[in-house]
Amino acid sequence: MSKLFLYDFDGTISRKDTLFDFLRFTIRKDKLYFGYLVLTPIFVLTFLRLSKRSFAKERLISHFLKGKTRAELAQMSEKFLNNMLTEKKFRTSALASIKDDKKEGAVYIVSASLDIWLKDIANHLGVHLICTRAKFENNVFTGKFLGPNCNNEEKPRRVQSEISLEEYNSITYYGDSKGDLAMKEIVDHFEYRKFE
Numbered sequence: 001m002s003k004l005f006l007y008d009f010d011g012t013i014s015r016k017d018t019l020f021d022f023l024r025f026t027i028r029k030d031k032l033y034f035g036y037l038v039l040t041p042i043f044v045l046t047f048l049r050l051s052k053r054s055f056a057k058e059r060l061i062s063h064f065l066k067g068k069t070r071a072e073l074a075q076m077s078e079k080f081l082n083n084m085l086t087e088k089k090f091r092t093s094a095l096a097s098i099k100d101d102k103k104e105g106a107v108y109i110v111s112a113s114l115d116i117w118l119k120d121i122a123n124h125l126g127v128h129l130i131c132t133r134a135k136f137e138n139n140v141f142t143g144k145f146l147g148p149n150c151n152n153e154e155k156p157r158r159v160q161s162e163i164s165l166e167e168y169n170s171i172t173y174y175g176d177s178k179g180d181l182a183m184k185e186i187v188d189h190f191e192y193r194k195f196e
Contacts, residue, residue, distance in 0.1 A: 003105030004168040005098075006159065006187065008175040009113055009121075009131075012195060013094045014084070019057070022117050025083055026076045027064050035063050054149035061114065061134075062143030070139045077117045081124060094195040097174070098125055105168070110159060112151035112179060116141075130158050151179040156186045 010017045023032060036043075042059055045051035065073065084090060101107050108128040111118060115133050122129035133146040148154045165171065165186065172189040173180070176196070184190045 002168060003101075003170045004163070004165070004172070005101040005105060005107045006110050006171065006173045006183070007094070007098065007108070007127075008173075008177070008180050009109050009111035009118065011176040012174050012193075013090060013098070013109070013125075015089050015091055018084075018089075018113055018117065019061070021089070022076075022080050023060075023064055025080050032064070035060075039063060054145075054151070057112075057149060058143075058145055065116070065134075065141055066143030068141050070136060070141075073116050073134075073141060074120075077120045080117050081120045084121070085124075091195045094174070095125075097195065098127065101172075102126065105170075108159075108163070110150070110155055110173075110183070112149055112155075114145075130155075130162055153182045155180070156182050159183075160186060 007013055010019075014021075027035070039056075039060060042051060042056050046053055046056040068076075098107055106128065107126075108130055109118065109122050109125075111129075111131040113131055115129065115131050118129055118131050130150065132148075132150040135142045135144040135146040150158055159165070170189070171187040172191060173183045173187040174191045174194055175181075175183060176193045180192075
């Protein structure tokens with residue numbers, strides 16, 4: 001029996017949401033602003049709660065990244081990771097906590113962000129990853145998610161389906177938003193905004 005440590009990513013390990021940061025860093029400014037303009041009706045409907053946030057997120061990512069190959073996205077992801085490291089976009093205290101927790105047990109990132117840019121980050125940190133997955137066909141991104149957005153109730157569902165929780169005598173989760181609250185039901189220790 002050992003310990004399991006689960007970390008949210010955006011706002012917990014990173015200083016801010018990485019979806020928009022990734023798009024800002026990898027998409028040309030004119031294309032980015034035009035895309036935001038085109039997507040404004042969806043943003044408005046989401047703000048008014050007439051459309052689900054997960055739908056808006058998928059449409060946003062699809063608009064900018066659909067049709068890109070795995071190789072193109074991997075190159076974008078590598079550059080983004082280097083930018084995060086150079087610009088110090090990780091919370092120092094979170095990185096120190098991850099380093100210590102890796103000595104005690106298994107460490108996972110559990111995030112609503114996409115594997116498109118999180119895989120390289122998880123590999124760099126030497127941790128496991130559970131997150132929203134991009135759907136590919138013939139190594140080309142379809143613009144769709146492979147399964148639901150990994151947030152709210154989907155977080156504990158994915159964790160329970162991918163990790164044998166009974167193997168651990170202590171489970172800790174670090175989060176920073178209401179999208180993390182559903183994790184309280186399956187962990188022993190719930191740490192909220194510990195690294196701010």
